[in-house]
Every structure is written in C-alpha cells, then in structure tokens.
Amino acid sequence: MLDVHFVNPSAAQKLRTTLLGPWLDSFDDHLSNLGYPLGSRITYVRLTADLGRWMADQELPVEELNESAIDEYVDQRKTQRDRRRAPALHLLAHLRSEGVVPPHRVVPDRSHIAPHCSCYAKYMRQVRGAAEGTVEGYVSVVRCFLAGRFGTGPVDLAVITATDINGFLVQRAGKLSPRRVDYLATALRSFLRFLFVRKETPTDLSTAAPGSLTRHLASVPRYISPAEIEGLLDTCDSTTAGGMRNLAILVLLARLGLRASEVAKLEFDDIRWRSGEIVIRGKGDVVDRLPLLYEVGEALAKYLLNGRPKCSSPRLFLRLCAPIRELGGREAVSGVVRTAIKRAGLNPPVQGAHLLRHSLGTQMIRAGASISEIGEVLRHHSHRSTEIYAKVDFEALRTIAQPWPVAGESR
Template identity: 40%
Template sequence: MKYVIHNQVVLARAPEGPLAAYLVAFANALGAQGYSVERLKVQVRIAARFSQWLKQRGVGARDIRFDHTILYLRYRIRHVRGQSCVNDRAALRHLIDFLRSEGVIAVEKAATRRVPPAEICAQAYAEYLRDAQALVAVTIINYVPFVRDFLHYCFGDGKVTLSRLRAADVVGFVQLNAPRLHLKRAKLMTTALRSFLRYVRSRGDVTLDLAAAVPVVANWSMPSIPRAISADQTRQLLASIDRHTAVGRRNYAILLLLARLGLRSGEVAFLELDDIDWGSGQLNVRGKSGQRNELPLPADVGKAIAGYLQNGRPPSASRRVFLSARAPITGFGPNGVGSLVRRSLQRAGIDAPTTGAHQFRHGLATQMLNHGASISEIGGVLGHRCPQTTKIYCKVDIKALRTLALPWPGGVR
C-alpha cells in the first residue's frame, strides 16, 4: 500500500521507526526552503530508510545523535549494493538540523577544547568594542584578527602577560606585516593596534602609552588612478545577460543597481523589500557604519527589479530582495554579489579592469565627473561623508592625456 508524504512524494509503504511521525513536517520544511519535488523526494526517502534502521537498533527519537548518521552511512556503504549513497550525507545533515530546530533532539555540546589565551584576550577586546564602544560588527570583524595575530606574535600559545609588552614588540609586528598588506589594510592594522593598546592601558594592564609607538604607515595621497569599468564595457555586459530566465532577471537587476547607482556589493546584498518606495521612486540604502542613504530609483532600475520580483524571485519568507536560485533559498551575501560579477564578466568575454563589483562604483563616479558633476554631487550619490574620499575620482590619467596632446609647433626641439 502506497503512503503519501507530501504532494507528489510517495513511499512504497508506510514509514516505520522513531522518525515516521516527523517525515511530513520534514517534507514541508524542505518545500518551504525551495527544494524541487525531485530533491524533496530523495531526502524524504533517505530519512525514511534511516528511521527504519534506527528502529532495528532500538533507538528512540529522543536518543538520536549525530553519531547515528555516521554509523548509518557506514552501514549503507557496506551492505547496500547497486545503489548510490552520494545524497545520504547531505540529506541526513538536513534531517538532524530539522529535528534540532523542532526540539525533537537536543543540540549536542561540542567537545571542549583548550582556548588559547591570545584568543580569550582578543574576544574580551571584541566585547569591549561591541558593548562599550558600540562599534558596528564590520569594524569589529576587521579589528580583532589583527589584534589576535599581534598577541600570538608576542606570546604564541602561552600565557598572555600584557604588562610585558614593549614598544619593540609593537614596532616589530608592524614592520613584519605591513609590507605584506595592501596600503589600506596596513593602515587598518595600525588603527586596530592603537585601539587595542589604548584599551589595555585603560584597564591598567599596561602603564606605557604603547599606542604612540605604533608606526605610521606611509600614505601617498591617492597613489593610483581608480580602476573603473568603462561605459562601453558596462553596456556590453548588461546586453549579454539572458533576461528570459529567472536567474538572468535577477543578475540583470543586480548589475544595473551596481552600474546606475554605484552601490557597494553589501548594499545590494542586504537590500530589503521594504527599502523600495515604489510610490515616490526612492531607494533606502544601508551604507557603511549603518547610515541610511535615500537615492532616487531610476525607471530602468525599478523596471528590472520589478521584473525579477514578479517573474523570477522564488517564494520565500525572507525580506531580502535578491535570493539564491538554489535551495535552501536564502538572501544573497556580499561575496555572492562579487562572484556574480566575476562570472558574468567571464561569460561575456569582457576584459574589465578588475573582476569585482567596486569597479562599477568607480565607473559611475568617473562618468559623472566627465559630465560636469561636482564633487559634492558625486559624493552624495556614492554616500561619501568626507569630500576627501570623493576627490580620488578627480585624478587625471596622465598617460591617457599624452595621446591627446597636440604636437609642438616646429617639431621636437
């Protein structure tokens, strides 16, 4: 007798074992995450076989542990001939996650391990930045790895005795690491060190003003021309996108946001449905440090987003505008936007200045400058709070200008 689990998911017989009562809810959860019917069938059938195996070994629902999935996979490999077990591992991981989320089984505690003293000190500093300084998560994520590396450089895996720190330790660490880093990363490293050393001095762990010992990284004002994608390359890229598919409509809308509004990859990734005011044609963008920027929504960008929302975006409870195309359906991440740009450029055969998303931001600013926009106007569109940040786009490419120079009358002298 056949047993219907979820719409088109049918088992040859009624499920057995401790998980039989949870298979329908498991199937519904997979369906809500956007899995196709075929993938859903495979995962439910694997869960049913696992439940039957648990019954044979007398394991109750509350006694299930992740180790049981490992034992089951070994059993399948040894005893099941002529059937592939390639999907079992992922399906069982999804099943265990579902059972934990439903409270059927307890979350297992990870094996305790010795946390290095340097890591404990770095995490205490992170809590200080978050709770006392109220810094945004991105800043903390950028600062803490440098501090962790500094502590490891000074103390290794041993005890962290901050009172033993000396100026030579600070200078040695910067001299070792600065040459390996991009200029901006090197400056970020020294900023993080000064912050940390002021923090430990305020706590009384050190008495010396070691923050003053942090070397200054040489800062040549705007050393290079911004790498901007050209207007022709942008048009070629947008024309190469197949907008007859759901993925194509999504990618086109993302690339158009980058090109027409100069948004950062994170600003595109974290854009939510409520950030779009269709009535007034406004876009509310979350910029750096949490600030909000209201930007006009160009007609072509709005049309592209609407096309994706109506005929491309998968059904989901997520409020993010752009979602992954494959299950589990989740919101885009900043790295995902960068990967999308890289793949799109490769498919279009475009030899762009870089493979990242930031070149569209440079490209928009350069085009605005060429059309006579002021520094303040460009900064307003890009969300710059400091005019100095925008001035990088006023730099002149001397090598390119030489090709436009008129010959000196009478020839070279």
C-alpha cells in the same frame, strides 16, 4: 504529504514506521519550501528514513541527533556516502527549528586569550559602534597577535612592547599585500588604544604600529566605459529568472553605485515604491535614502513579479536553485558581476562589484559633477575617499599640466 509521492500508499507508510517517521511529512514540506524538486525530495526522504533505521540500531534517541552522530552514520554506510550527508544535515536543521532537537551548542573559547578578546569585542560594539564584520575582523587580528606573543602561557598585557608590535607586522609584511598589512596595523592600533584607555598598558602603544603603507591617492579608480556597462547589462537574459535577478543587481550597482554588501542586504521594506526611494544600509549601520530611478525600479519590479522564487526570507535577492535562500553576501554579488564581464568579453584590471561603483564616479566627474556631489551620491564618509576621482578628469588635468620642456627652449 508523502502519500501523493508514491503510487503504492504502503511505501509511504513503511517510511513512517522508522524512528524518524513522525517528522518525514513536515521534512518533505520543508524541502518543498526550499525549492527542491520532487525527485530530490523523495531521495532525501528515503535517505532520512535510512538514518532513522541506523539510529534505532544504535539506540540513539532523536533528541540526541547531532553533527557527530551524522558523521558516524555516514562513515558506517558503505554506499552513497557522498549523498547521505546533505539530507541528514537538512533534517537536523529542520528538527532543531521544530524544537525536537536542542539548538547547536557552540563550544566556548576557554583559552587564556579569550577573555581579552571578548572584552575588546564588547568595547568595539558598545562604545565604538563598529559593524559586526569589523569587530570580527579586528578580534581575529588581536587573537593572532596575542597567541603569537604569549603562546600557551599567561597573558600579561603590561609587558607588550613596540618591538612585539613591529615584529608581528614585519613577519607578515613579506607574505601579504600592503593593503592587508595596513589592515593588521589598523586593528592593532585600535586594540592598543583600548588597552591604554583601560590602563592595561603603562603607555599608549598605538603609535608603535606604523601608519598606512599605501600612499593616499597613489592609484587611480579602475573603471569601464558607459558603452561597456551597457554591454554588461545586455548579457542578462530577461526572459529567465536568473537574468532578471542579475539585471536588477547590475543596475543597482551601475546606476546607484551601491556596494556589493548593500545590494546583498536589501529587503522588501527597503523599496519605498510610493515615495520613489530606496533605503540603503551602509557601512557602520548608517541608513541612507536614494532616489529610486526609473530604470532601477523597472528592473526590480520585473524580478520581484516574475523571477524571484517563493521564499519566506525578507531579502530581495535569492539563490535560484535549491536550497532557496538569501544570496550569499557580497561575494555572491561580485560573482554576478564577474560572470557578466566574462560574457561581455571584457577584461578590466579588476572584476568585482566595486568596478561599477568606480565607473559611476568616473562618469560623474567627466560629466561635470563636483567632488562633493560625487561623494554625496557614493555616500563617502570622508572627502578623502572621493578625491581619487579627480585623477580621471582628464580635461581638467590638461588645463593645469605644464608643457614638457624641450632642449634649447627658454623657460
């Protein structure tokens, strides 16, 4: 309640007389649940009351509040412009969740390309069972390709040629990495196969998109040593909420070889304490179960009991400052790794979360694990993904390496 925030009760009553007054108490509770300290909440409520006064002057009903109105409000206020937008947007989100303001309306894409992209996206989800991230990425490539080929004119899929496909890829090959060009080609092949199956094109043009520009097993895994991994874990201050959270994240990556996205998606129900298992939702919505190692369970328990902020989100890992909500996906998880690497004084060639996954695979093969065992732990869908670890098994490589020829010696 606002009354407890002010020495003079009339101050709270004055705020309640504004157009947005009836929702200020619930808005204050909403901010409290997001972890905002008292000082910030009072500032947000005061600025929200000012927004209410502006809306009354503009004769703008509460139910018509939207992002455009907030932009206009901020532009018309000559002071504290940078501080006004965030409280207003938070209030708008709160009013929408309370049903006071209609949900945000996404303007539909009515371009000539949209129906083809929508149809392809539906096929990817319902027929191919692709993950949402894959669907969005592939559709983005298709949209770019069709826009470049047909411009603002009508789309005639039957006139697409191999020259169009090669031109699209060649135009970007000089600006993008080979891996990224491979991704564009893969997305186009998928789309072109879809068109051929639907008889939208007279021939299967998927073969016109070149295969991989990066040779299989052309690189070696990027990894750090077990001692360096211990150094990363030691950078976490287990007496702080941030240190407990980061240690739990690093242990999951280093001991179980999880992907960053898998760590970010972990929820309470995924930790099966009684059976000693952890449920992992991997690529393509595949669900796996891994053993809950003692070190992993200990780090998770300490974070959940002593470090995790109060929040209604089912996700395990949260932001530590307001607004308190789930951690921002795989990039946030990789950010935890990069921070630990910097604190440990390391300088590996790559610094994301996948570094620890590769390090686990490297440790396993050097400890005598087979390729199939590594693939099972890392949950690779294809053994080809695991074969790369054979290149760091130096002892095994020495047994098959041929001696360097010396001049004058017979072979």
